[in-house]
Amino acid sequence: MKSEPDVFSYDDLVKVKREGWDGVRNYQARNFMREMKKGDLVIFYHSNATPPGVAGVANIVKEAEPDPTQFDPSSKYFDPKSSPDDPRWDWVTLGPKKRLKFISLDELRAMPELKECRLLARGNRLSVMPLTEGEFTAIVAAGS
């Protein structure tokens, strides 16, 4: 899962202990969140950063449920086409699991295990996407 560290970093997650992952407004990303189970592990990626890269491992502490910001007119994530009767967007709640030694995007690209990794695919803009077990393990090993 990607986050812009200026907005919400891995350190912020450690600080607040748990955080609802608000603002996902892409159906594919939403559907991936819906597949997540409590206890699932998540690679926390810092996007739009200098440098971008992986900061740590998080876990799912609460499964998908409606993202309340979609109903809040004062939120930048407000969606007037969504209603509490028929919510369109979900969030999951994350907690910190394990901080990793920062792995920059350059280092990720150099890892043979990540050759096919969706995160690194050209033009990929999804903020939530699945990793294979091998990819996950390789990233954790690189940051441990």
Next chain:
DNA sequence: GCCAACGTTGGC
């Protein structure tokens, strides 16, 4: 249903 215009993402 097509597709041009537009907005957003995210690396550089």
Next chain:
DNA sequence: GCCAACGTTGGC
């Protein structure tokens, strides 16, 4: 700040 990629919107 630039720009490629690509999802969404809206006119037809």
